[in-house]
Amino acid sequence: MHITQILRKNQTPWEQRLRSQLRNRNINNLKFRRQFKIGPYVADFYCHDKKLVIECDGSQHLKNEEDKKRQQYLGANSYTVLRFWNNEIDDNIEGVVKTIIDNT
Template identity: 45%
Template sequence: MRVLQGQVNKARQLRKAMSLPEVKLWQGLRGRPEGFKFRRQHPSGPYVADFYCHEARLVVEVDGEAHGRGDAPVKDKQRDSWFAAKGLTVLRIPAIAILNDLDTAVAGVVAMAQERIGED
């Protein structure tokens, strides 16, 4: 996948401005749970994934309240379709779920990664 320099710069900016749910999830994923390596704010084509696990070809998106408003659902669907066309699976986690129970959110991400590895 070709990554544009603008997306790399955008990813760097997003890493510095992560939301609280993103920070919390990163705290749970950065220690390589079950051996899976995750990247945060990973540029991919025209998009920047909140988190990405290359081994499992898994994109993890943290969805705050704004994802349910306006044209956000349509944009999210387009984004998910783009990732799917590249052979990636998108897992969307509500921000509130991360804030309410980080351990369960991390376990869900790891379970999806393990499932994806089993599909290959």
């Protein structure tokens, strides 16, 4: 089984909550793919039309060197990356959705 398939089957509660907002072209009629491979990395969500990556981050991402490398790779390849803390998704899903809309 490919890593993206494993990740899709084991989404976090925050990824599930955000997915419910992104699915069925709910945001500006855009399609978002989940657990999408970009180069050596896997994005939580990806919109090809806008080259937009969305990440749901927990506290393990606070000082993660691998996340810095990933961010540099995506930026160098002209991807826009939006990162949301899990507590933002819990406490302010409307604000998260508005930020996504504002960036599409």
